[in-house]
Amino acid sequence: MTERTFHDGESDGLEALEALDPEAITSFSDLLGAMKKTAFGGRRLGEGFEILSKMIQDPDCAVIMTLSGAMTIAKMGKIICSMLDRGMVQAVVSTGALIAHGLTESVGKTHYKYDPSITDSELFEKGYNRVYDTLEMELNLNHVEQVVGETLKRLTPETTLSSEILTRELGKTLHDHYPGAGILKSAYEQSVPVYIPAFTDSELGLDVSIWGMNSKNSDQATPSTEGKTDQEIWNQLRQSCPTFNPFLDLNSYTEKLLSAKRLGIFTIGGGVPRNWSQQTPPYIEILNLRMGTQLTPPRFHYGVRICPEPDYWGGLSGCTYEEGVSWGKFVPKKEGGQFAEVLSDATVVWPLLMMGLLEQAKKKGQ
Numbered sequence: 001m002t003e004r005t006f007h008d009g010e011s012d013g014l015e016a017l018e019a020l021d022p023e024a025i026t027s028f029s030d031l032l033g034a035m036k037k038t039a040f041g042g043r044r045l046g047e048g049f050e051i052l053s054k055m056i057q058d059p060d061c062a063v064i065m066t067l068s069g070a071m072t073i074a075k076m077g078k079i080i081c082s083m084l085d086r087g088m089v090q091a092v093v094s095t096g097a098l099i100a101h102g103l104t105e106s107v108g109k110t111h112y113k114y115d116p117s118i119t120d121s122e123l124f125e126k127g128y129n130r131v132y133d134t135l136e137m138e139l140n141l142n143h144v145e146q147v148v149g150e151t152l153k154r155l156t157p158e159t160t161l162s163s164e165i166l167t168r169e170l171g172k173t174l175h176d177h178y179p180g181a182g183i184l185k186s187a188y189e190q191s192v193p194v195y196i197p198a199f200t201d202s203e204l205g206l207d208v209s210i211w212g213m214n215s216k217n218s219d220q221a222t223p224s225t226e227g228k229t230d231q232e233i234w235n236q237l238r239q240s241c242p243t244f245n246p247f248l249d250l251n252s253y254t255e256k257l258l259s260a261k262r263l264g265i266f267t268i269g270g271g272v273p274r275n276w277s278q279q280t281p282p283y284i285e286i287l288n289l290r291m292g293t294q295l296t297p298p299r300f301h302y303g304v305r306i307c308p309e310p311d312y313w314g315g316l317s318g319c320t321y322e323e324g325v326s327w328g329k330f331v332p333k334k335e336g337g338q339f340a341e342v343l344s345d346a347t348v349v350w351p352l353l354m355m356g357l358l359e360q361a362k363k364k365g366q
Contacts, residue, residue: 028355041342045349048304048340049356055264055302055338056088056357062260063302066277067094068269068317070131072102073111074347077183079354084186086361089266091256092187092194093277096202099167099183099194100144101136106174106182107147109140141203147173148207152215162248163196166208193256195249197276212242254280257298264302268346270309270317278329285328300330303339306346306353 010016018037025031029049036046055061065083072080080102083089104111112128112135123130127138151173155161171188178185187194199205228236257263257280267274281297288295300321309318321339324330331337342349 027359028352029359032352032356041344044340044342045344045352048306048342048349049353051302051338051340052266052304052353053357053360055266055304057360058262058264058302060261061264061302062090062256062262063088063264063266064091064093064257064277064300065089066265066267066269066273067092067098068271068273069095069346070098070101070134071268071346072098072105072183073131073134073136075111076347076350077102077105078181079350080183081181081186082354082358084183084190084192087190088357089192090260091192091253092183093253093273094194094196095271095273096163096196096199096204099196100141100203102183103144103147103170104136104140106180106185107143107178108180109137109143111136111140144203145207148204149211150177152208152211158243160248161208161242161244162246162252163199164193164249164252166204167194167196193252195253195276197246197249198272199244199246201272208242208244213237213240215240215242250283253277254283258284258295260298262302263298263300265300265304267303267305267307268350269307270305270315274305275316278324278327281329282327297328299328300324301337303330303337304342305340306342306344306349308343308345310343 016037017039018034020034020038020042025034032046032049034046035042036050037043038046055063065080067080071077080092084092101111114130114133114135118126118128120130123135129136129138129141148170151166151169154169167184168188171182171184171186171194174182174185175188184194186192196202196204200209265277278300281299284295284297287293288297303321303324305321307317309315311318311320311323320341321330321337322333325332325337330339333339
């Protein structure tokens with residue numbers, strides 16, 4: 001049996017941990033830095049702060065922020081606005097629902113705390129849409145539809161739309177007519193594109209579809225529904241769809257990534273926004289293979305993910321950045337890739353990260 005040789009850790013270059021001393025902490029950035037030297041979820045959060053700070057402060061790095069989950073209903077919208085206003089983000093990829101519910105706030109409407117004594121059937125009758133512990137008013141969404149309609153009036157029904165085009169135009173409407181903070185308003189003012197890959201999976205998508213039906217039938221009498229079946233009525237309406245081309249989004253986003261010297265990704269949740277935003281490297285690899293081009297696949301150098309989902313559930317929301325290396329989406333750690341996975345509810349840790357980033361910015365006089 002080989003005799004064991006006991007090492008002290010330092011001689012092998014291991015990183016020493018330190019007890020978190022609350023008496024020595026005077027700021028959020030101090031706290032997050034100290035947490036990096038602890039363990040478990042605290043260490044993950046500290047590492048996330050360190051890498052997020054690096055990617056934001058890297059002048060050659062374009063940061064892509066991907067958003068899923070009901071973050072605007074959860075009142076995280078102004079954090080997103082602040083990151084946009086301070087130049088921390090160069091592109092946003094989001095679910096449509098998150099943007100639609102954010103428009104509620106942008107136009108001065110309110111979300112409410114859910115009262116469990118009211119049944120969901122009663123909520124429906126009163127026009128209260130429940131998202132876990134929070135309520136979105138149906139009247140709010142009707143008001144948002146008016147803002148969407150106001151925006152679309154500047155366009156003709158024949159205009160070929162993409163999510164980037166529409167979100168930019170909505171941002172202009174907010175900039176011109178609404179004084180409050182808004183995600184699309186900040187994105188418009190900072191020239192940051194906003195992409196919604198699953199556009200029709202949202203109130204926005206429904207509003208645009210109905211706008212197309214109304215606009216293309218505006219010079220005709222309202223279709224008669226008397227004596228017709230639902231299918232007959234629907235077949236009459238569905239002939240008037242708006243022109244929407246998602247490949248405009250795909251190629252606009254790809255162009256942005258190809259032009260960047262380095263790339264970082266900051267992901268809240270996962271889902272379609274995360275997958276869509278990470279697919280450009282395989283897209284370019286396949287393009288090179290099939291068309292004989294020699295474009296350089298734009299892989300991500302930095303990554304920070306805040307999501308409670310673990311990888312063993314098998315969904316992309318929970319997969320690790322290391323797994324993404326196998327797809328050619330990320331730079332391997334041995335080649336300089338820096339990644340952090342914070343397995344937590346974003347409403348708990350995202351505000352802490354943001355306060356740390358704001359403190360750093362103040363220290364640098366930004």
